[in-house]
Amino acid sequence: MIRKIAQLRNLIIILLVAECILLFGLYLLLDSSLLFAFSVYALIKNIILFFVLSYITYLVDTNSMSVSEALDVDAKNAFIFGGLGLIQYDETRNVVWTSDLFKEMNINIVGVKLLEWQPHLASLFEDEDIKIVDIKGKKFEAYNSQETKLIYLKDVTQFLSLQQDYLDQQVCMAYITIDNYEETLENADEPKMALIQSKSRQVIVDWAYSNGIIIRRFKSGGYLAFFNERIYRKQVENKFAILDTFKEMSKELDEVMTLSIGIGRDSRVLRELDDMASNALNLTYSRGGDQVAVKSGDDNVKFFGGNSDTFEKSSKVRARVIAQSLAGLIKNSSHVLVMGHKNSDLDSFGASLGVAKIAIAYGKKANIVVDFESIEKKTKDVATMIKNHDKYKGMIISYTEAMEHINKNTLLIVVDNHKPSLAISNALLERVRNKVIIDHHRRGEEFIEAPVLTYLEPAASSTVELVVELCDYQNVELSINELDATIMYAGMLVDTNNFKQRVGVRTFQSAAYLKELQANMTLAYEFLEDSYEETLQRLSITQTAYRYNPYILIACAHENEEYTRTMLAKASNSLLEVSTIKATFTIGRISKTMVAISARSTRDINVQIIMENMGGGGHFSMAAAQFENRSIEDVRLLLEEKIKEYLDDRGEV
Numbered sequence: 001m002i003r004k005i006a007q008l009r010n011l012i013i014i015l016l017v018a019e020c021i022l023l024f025g026l027y028l029l030l031d032s033s034l035l036f037a038f039s040v041y042a043l044i045k046n047i048i049l050f051f052v053l054s055y056i057t058y059l060v061d062t063n064s065m066s067v068s069e070a071l072d073v074d075a076k077n078a079f080i081f082g083g084l085g086l087i088q089y090d091e092t093r094n095v096v097w098t099s100d101l102f103k104e105m106n107i108n109i110v111g112v113k114l115l116e117w118q119p120h121l122a123s124l125f126e127d128e129d130i131k132i133v134d135i136k137g138k139k140f141e142a143y144n145s146q147e148t149k150l151i152y153l154k155d156v157t158q159f160l161s162l163q164q165d166y167l168d169q170q171v172c173m174a175y176i177t178i179d180n181y182e183e184t185l186e187n188a189d190e191p192k193m194a195l196i197q198s199k200s201r202q203v204i205v206d207w208a209y210s211n212g213i214i215i216r217r218f219k220s221g222g223y224l225a226f227f228n229e230r231i232y233r234k235q236v237e238n239k240f241a242i243l244d245t246f247k248e249m250s251k252e253l254d255e256v257m258t259l260s261i262g263i264g265r266d267s268r269v270l271r272e273l274d275d276m277a278s279n280a281l282n283l284t285y286s287r288g289g290d291q292v293a294v295k296s297g298d299d300n301v302k303f304f305g306g307n308s309d310t311f312e313k314s315s316k317v318r319a320r321v322i323a324q325s326l327a328g329l330i331k332n333s334s335h336v337l338v339m340g341h342k343n344s345d346l347d348s349f350g351a352s353l354g355v356a357k358i359a360i361a362y363g364k365k366a367n368i369v370v371d372f373e374s375i376e377k378k379t380k381d382v383a384t385m386i387k388n389h390d391k392y393k394g395m396i397i398s399y400t401e402a403m404e405h406i407n408k409n410t411l412l413i414v415v416d417n418h419k420p421s422l423a424i425s426n427a428l429l430e431r432v433r434n435k436v437i438i439d440h441h442r443r444g445e446e447f448i449e450a451p452v453l454t455y456l457e458p459a460a461s462s463t464v465e466l467v468v469e470l471c472d473y474q475n476v477e478l479s480i481n482e483l484d485a486t487i488m489y490a491g492m493l494v495d496t497n498n499f500k501q502r503v504g505v506r507t508f509q510s511a512a513y514l515k516e517l518q519a520n521m522t523l524a525y526e527f528l529e530d531s532y533e534e535t536l537q538r539l540s541i542t543q544t545a546y547r548y549n550p551y552i553l554i555a556c557a558h559e560n561e562e563y564t565r566t567m568l569a570k571a572s573n574s575l576l577e578v579s580t581i582k583a584t585f586t587i588g589r590i591s592k593t594m595v596a597i598s599a600r601s602t603r604d605i606n607v608q609i610i611m612e613n614m615g616g617g618g619h620f621s622m623a624a625a626q627f628e629n630r631s632i633e634d635v636r637l638l639l640e641e642k643i644k645e646y647l648d649d650r651g652e653v
């Protein structure tokens with residue numbers, strides 16, 4: 001472009017000069033004064049035109065120079081000012097040239113092997129992506145043009161630190177409540193009450209002030225808190241030590257109070273933060289309190305703490321309210337389906353029986369969905385007996401039969417589980433509109449969609465315990481017979497490991513209620529008796545047990561044999577009877593492709609957390625996990641790692 005304009009300019013100048021020469025030549029030849037005047041005029045005019053032309057091309061020239069033309073020697077300064085650096089390297093990745101930015105930073109690497117100088121630059125040779133690299137404490141965005149063997153670097157130190165500042169200042173919100181607060185106050189005399197109130201408030205407020213958290217009490221034993229990401233990270237680093245501080249304070253007062261904290265973060269919409277925080281708080285409740293649940297944007301929920309077992313809620317108000325709601329739902333339904341979990345155990349089946357009897361008491365047809373393919377062996381025997389029993393004609397059906405009877409007024413009551421993945425039939429969950437959940441497992445993230453009523457009480461020993469209370473609060477006569485009561489009682493025995501674990505006052509009240517209904521203790525224990533073969537099998541597993549540490553035992557069943565989940569649980573249960581042992585883990589193969597762990601513990605160790613970290617779940621003291629296509633040895637190593645993590649987290653070795 002510029003060259004063309006210059007050519008044109010030169011052409012015009014030649015023409016102008018030619019014009020002058022021509023006119024002057026003619027004057028010399030003809031000696032006319034008129035021609036002389038013309039010549040002088042042409043000369044002056046052409047000199048003016050020459051300057052105008054020169055000026056125009058000069059203007060065009062200066063405005064359209066390429067960067068390299070314009071900068072010339074200033075290039076050095078411009079690159080340094082913009083924080084841009086260039087590195088040229090050869091085939092062997094030796095640096096052959098660097099731009100002046102490096103001299104400015106006192107880096108002289110010409111002749112040095114690139115990766116010897118900065119080994120982490122290797123990532124630049126993996127693909128064409130822009131990466132962030134660290135050079136002499138500064139952060140650079142780097143792009144490697146492998147074709148031209150040039151690395152482009154842009155100083156983004158300031159930008160990144162601003163970005164970090166910005167992220168640090170994001171607002172987080174938390175709801176904090178004191179578990180068991182009302183109950184504790186109720187039972188205290190006036191001076192103690194004042195002490196509990198002031199002490200508990202002091203611990204929370206002190207923690208908030210020393211961490212720069214804004215806190216306001218919004219109800220008795222309930223606080224609302226605001227803080228930023230930086231403060232949140234600090235709390236994560238110290239694993240929310242406030243949970244332990246508070247528990248210690250409570251212990252000093254001889255009371256059982258803990259904190260539940262629900263946090264919402266990673267959203268710029270305050271309304272969303274509020275929702276996330278209150279959802280998170282509900283999650284901590286259903287997992288038994290004494291923990292922090294954090295909901296962040298679309299991420300999974302994170303949990304911290306949870307180191308004490310659920311204590312019993314003394315109020316039975318909830319049971320009564322649920323009992324009435326359940327009665328209302330049953331009355332409004334056309335018929336009732338009851339469904340337990342896959343691999344049904346006696347708690348699942350016993351609870352199903354109890355619920356079915358409530359439905360029948362309201363004059364509704366009730367069916368229990370049983371999958372005889374997926375049922376624990378002893379439960380199978382009991383369920384088979386019920387199926388063939390005259391009194392229970394037609395009560396037990398398969399899920400395919402159940403599917404045939406669904407209409408829009410069908411009520412499906414799910415007992416002893418709340419995760420679709422554990423339900424006997426997913427199709428049934430999807431097809432039935434009205435669903436009720438009655439369960440005693442701590443709430444996991446996976447949850448049956450849109451139930452009309454949820455009764456989740458992780459403080460309960462078993463689902464049977466919950467169902468018995470619901471029976472107790474019905475205003476109609478129930479026809480629970482001796483056999484029902486016995487099976488339900490057996491369900492309680494299974495889930496409490498013969499009343500050794502997870503038992504509260506209400507557990508015995510429910511047991512007493514069943515006894516009043518003529519539950520046959522001897523028969524219940526007979527339901528649970530092991531055969532000679534099973535006993536041998538259990539012993540063969542338990543004898544492999546070794547000490548992970550002075551109070552944890554791990555047993556591994558034989559790689560080539562398949563066991564039932566119940567057998568693994570039994571092994572763990574019986575190992576827990578060993579003195580000084582606080583937690584036991586039994587690993588065994590449950591099918592050709594599946595290995596499972598059954599974990600049991602006393603009040604000191606939360607095996608739920610350990611199993612959750614391995615993709616499983618359960619309760620504080622009873623939990624399990626399963627692994628597809630892994631060897632027992634693989635799973636054992638992973639387990640040891642996760643136990644170590646858990647103990648490290650608690651500051652134990």
Ligand SMILES: [Mn+2]
Pocket residue numbers: 347348416440462463495
């Ligand atoms: Mn159960």
